[in-house]
Amino acid sequence: MLGYIARRLLYLVPVWIGISILAFALSLIAPGDPARQVLQQGGIDAPSPEQVTAMRRELGLDQPGPVRYVRWLSSAVRGDLGRSIRTGEPVLQSLADRFPRTAVLALIAVTLGLLIAIPLGIISALFRESSLDQLARIGALVGASVPSFWLAYLLILLFAVRLRLLPVAGAAEPRNVILPALTLAIGAAASLTRLTRSAMLEELVQDYVRTARAKGLRERAVIVGHALRNALTAIVTVTGIRLAALLGGAVIVETIFAWPGIGKYVVDSIFNRDYPTIQGFVLFTGTIVLLVNLTVDVSYVWLDPRVRLGARNR
Amino acid sequence: MIGTKSRDTLAEAVADADALAPASSRPGVLRALLGHRTGVVGLVIVVVVALVALAAPLLAPDDPTRVDALRRLAPPSPDAPLGTDNLGRDILSRLIWGARLSLGTAGLAALLILTIGVGLGMIAGFYGGLLDDLLMRVVDVLLAFPALILALAIAGVLGPSIASVMIGIVTVAWADYARVMRGQVLAARERQYVEAARATGVRDARILARHLLPNVLPPILVLASLEMGGLILTISGLSFLGLGAQPPTPEWGAMLNDGRAFIGSAPQLMLFPGLAISIVVVGFNLLGDGLRDAFDPHLRD
Numbered sequence: 001m002l003g004y005i006a007r008r009l010l011y012l013v014p015v016w017i018g019i020s021i022l023a024f025a026l027s028l029i030a031p032g033d034p035a036r037q038v039l040q041q042g043g044i045d046a047p048s049p050e051q052v053t054a055m056r057r058e059l060g061l062d063q064p065g066p067v068r069y070v071r072w073l074s075s076a077v078r079g080d081l082g083r084s085i086r087t088g089e090p091v092l093q094s095l096a097d098r099f100p101r102t103a104v105l106a107l108i109a110v111t112l113g114l115l116i117a118i119p120l121g122i123i124s125a126l127f128r129e130s131s132l133d134q135l136a137r138i139g140a141l142v143g144a145s146v147p148s149f150w151l152a153y154l155l156i157l158l159f160a161v162r163l164r165l166l167p168v169a170g171a172a173e174p175r176n177v178i179l180p181a182l183t184l185a186i187g188a189a190a191s192l193t194r195l196t197r198s199a200m201l202e203e204l205v206q207d208y209v210r211t212a213r214a215k216g217l218r219e220r221a222v223i224v225g226h227a228l229r230n231a232l233t234a235i236v237t238v239t240g241i242r243l244a245a246l247l248g249g250a251v252i253v254e255t256i257f258a259w260p261g262i263g264k265y266v267v268d269s270i271f272n273r274d275y276p277t278i279q280g281f282v283l284f285t286g287t288i289v290l291l292v293n294l295t296v297d298v299s300y301v302w303l304d305p306r307v308r309l310g311a312r313n314r
Numbered sequence: 315m316i317g318t319k320s321r322d323t324l325a326e327a328v329a330d331a332d333a334l335a336p337a338s339s340r341p342g343v344l345r346a347l348l349g350h351r352t353g354v355v356g357l358v359i360v361v362v363v364a365l366v367a368l369a370a371p372l373l374a375p376d377d378p379t380r381v382d383a384l385r386r387l388a389p390p391s392p393d394a395p396l397g398t399d400n401l402g403r404d405i406l407s408r409l410i411w412g413a414r415l416s417l418g419t420a421g422l423a424a425l426l427i428l429t430i431g432v433g434l435g436m437i438a439g440f441y442g443g444l445l446d447d448l449l450m451r452v453v454d455v456l457l458a459f460p461a462l463i464l465a466l467a468i469a470g471v472l473g474p475s476i477a478s479v480m481i482g483i484v485t486v487a488w489a490d491y492a493r494v495m496r497g498q499v500l501a502a503r504e505r506q507y508v509e510a511a512r513a514t515g516v517r518d519a520r521i522l523a524r525h526l527l528p529n530v531l532p533p534i535l536v537l538a539s540l541e542m543g544g545l546i547l548t549i550s551g552l553s554f555l556g557l558g559a560q561p562p563t564p565e566w567g568a569m570l571n572d573g574r575a576f577i578g579s580a581p582q583l584m585l586f587p588g589l590a591i592s593i594v595v596v597g598f599n600l601l602g603d604g605l606r607d608a609f610d611p612h613l614r615d
Contacts, residue, residue: 018455022464030471145595147547149554149570150588153577161578245460252462252551267555270470282467289458 001301001308008297012290019286020076023279024069030275034085035061037273041085072279081280086272091280095262099284101171102254102261106246108181110239113188118235120189121196122228125204136193143190152183152256169258180257184250188242195238199231206230233303240296247292248285343532346608353604359597367413376404378411378564387580397582399572401562405582408564409590415565416594419476420546426484427545428538431491432531436522438492439499449492456489462548469557476565479549479558487545494537498530536609540602543595550591566591 027034035055039047047055056062060071075082081091124136159179160168167176203209204227212222249263258264262281269277300307347353366373376394382402390397396405438446456464461483469482502508503526511521550567552558559565561572566587573583 014451015454015458018451019458022455026467026471029468031473141596141599142592145543145599146592147550147554147567147570147588147595149551149567150584150591153570153574153584153588157577157581157584245462248460248463251466252555255555266466266470270466270557273473275471278467278471282464285463286459289460293458 004301004307005298008294012294016287016290019290020073020283021069023282023286024072026279026282027275028065030273032273034275035059038085076280076283081283082276084269084274084277086269086274086277091277092284094265094277095280095284098260098262098265101259102249102263103247105177105180105184105250105254105259105261106243108177109184109246109250110188110243112181112185113192113242114239116185116189117192118196118228121193122200122223124193124197125200126223128201133197136197140190140193140197143186144194146186148183148187148250149252149256151186152179152253155179155183156256169256171258171260176257176259180250180253180259183253183257184246188246191242192235192238196231196235199234200227203227203230233300236296236299236303240292240299244289244292247288249281343605343608347604350604350607352600353608356597356600356602356604359593360601363413363594363597364417366410367417370410370414374404374407374410376407378403378408379562380404387576387583389580390582396586397580399569399583400576400580403562405569405586408569409566409586411564412566412569412587412590413594415476415559415563416546416550416567416591419480419549420542423480423483423487423545423549424538424542426480427487428491428534430484431488432495432527432534434488435492435495436499436526436530439496440503440518440522440526446496450496453489453493456486457493459486461486462551465548466552466555466557469552474557474560476553476559476563479552482552483545483548487541490541491534491537495530495534498533499526502526502530532609536602536605539598539605542602543598546591546595546598 033052033056035052035058036047038059039051039055044051053062060068063071072082079092081095083089084091084094087094120136120139124133127133156168156179159166166179167173170176206227209222209227212226213219217225249261249266251263251267253259254261254263255267262285266278266281269281302308347357380403382398385394385398385402387400388394388398388402394404394406396409399405399408434449438449464486465479465482467482468485469478472478472481507525507529508521511525516525549558550565550570553565553567554571556568556571559568561568569587570584573580573587576583
């Protein structure tokens with residue numbers, strides 16, 4: 001078991017280095033001269049060639065790409081992702097300050113999504129082809145097809161503009177989280193309902209379910225204790241992917257609701273061509289996604305005895 | 315929304331692809347699709363929207379970029395069936411022309427993604443070795459990211475334009491296909507027809523193009539149809555954020571963005587483009603499910 005976890009950790013190292021190369025490479029494809037930009041941001045509208053050259057040297061831009069990458073990475077592992085061109089603040093600090101907001105939103109949304117999806121998926125599978133099942137499937141299809149940015153405005157129109165029950169945007173009070181979380185939860189619930197249903201359908205026809213029923217277990221125990229338990233691996237996998245995506249910043253929904261998380265922050269940075277922040281964001285979210293993936297992998301140890309016993313080498 | 319929605323359908327489709335029979339033994343895929351109730355609905359939606367996109371110059375009642383200060387934010391009327399936007403432009407005409415841009419960019423992006431993903435996946439699977447290792451490490455890195463976030467960063471760094479959005483999405487999305495394709499090729503490589511072709515001295519490139527590709531492509535195409543909806547959502551999402559199509563281009567995501575300020579006073583600005591995106595994505599999702607079932611009836615859910 002420890003060997004399994006160690007192997008997963010070891011596998012993450014090259015992927016993380018790959019992510020750092022990708023994040024760094026963003027600065028290479030960026031049009032325009034960052035040195036000129038820093039000068040202009042500092043109030044010099046038309047910097048002289050000498051000033052630009054001096055700034056390039058100061059920023060280390062006169063060095064070849066690989067040298068700059070190694071410098072950037074070695075600062076990054078020491079917690080220095082550079083300073084924002086826009087605000088002048090340290091990038092890592094700015095991201096870390098905003099991350100809790102993003103995490104709260106993501107956790108509420110995914111929890112809400114699971115609370116809708118698991119019961120609905122199970123009922124849908126148990127009463128296959130019933131009108132309830134049909135309704136759940138149509139709901140899942142529509143939920144997965146409606147763009148989040150449209151759904152967000154439909155909810156704003158209904159709950160904030162017409163009914164005046166909830167605030168439109170911002171994060172001033174706790175209930176501000178409701179509408180963005182609901183928007184994200186509906187999307188998550190749609191795909192998780194579908195998944196729960198098909199995973200349950202797959203399990204319900206297995207021999208062990210028949211055995212469990214034959215030995216006289218109550219239906220509830222058969223479904224929750226046996227079938228759902230086995231379907232859980234798939235559900236956890238997809239939940240992990242969904243959670244990772246939201247923790248990486250629900251860029252669109254955070255922007256719409258002016259929710260001050262890292263997603264909104266990076267969108268603001270993009271429109272200000274704040275490359276150090278965009279780079280730092282990619283490395284930051286990449287790291288978070290890897291950590292979530294690792295957690296999901298470790299959870300298999302608990303969910304699936306075959307992993308624990310080393311029967312499955314993945 | 316790709317990243318999430320598409321990834322789990324992808325995981326399903328990959329599992330499905332393994333179960334697919336070789337090409338020769340499935341004669342009636344089209345017939346099976348036509349017998350699939352919801353698949354037909356999807357097909358009809360997609361075909362109708364594609365026709366609207368093609369016939370946009372004939373169908374649109376007005377110039378989609380014509381500004382008319384005298385009829386700003388007008389409600390639906392015979393003159394403008396879906397009303398007008400904040401600059402007095404005809405919303406229906408903008409929607410019809412928007413179909414062109416939305417389907418066109420998604421279609422072109424899909425084509426690029428397929429070409430790159432299938433090509434690199436085939437090379438990795440067929441030759442193996444160092445090249446395979448290297449390509450698959452790149453794939454691992456790209457798949458580690460939620461697709462929207464990386465596409466957003468790339469498009470953002472390149473600067474707002476429809477081309478940036480395409481480059482961002484294609485850079486990220488080929489990885490899925492390369493991985494699936496590689497698996498398919500690895501499995502097919504050991505089959506007799508490939509060995510036979512090799513034994514008779516057929517060149518590698520020819521084996522790949524003439525013998526392997528036709529056999530491994532169908533499941534990839536099913537996968538692509540399942541992913542089209544997600545692709546449209548991502549492109550329109552990035553345009554909504556202002557990274558894609560720029561004003562006055564009629565693009566559905568950008569139209570939604572334009573309508574943000576008027577949500578209370580003139581909701582039609584946001585309602586219709588959102589509805590258009592939803593309908594097209596529903597169409598592609600139904601069609602993708604139908605195609606998957608048509609390829610293998612056992613996988614119906």
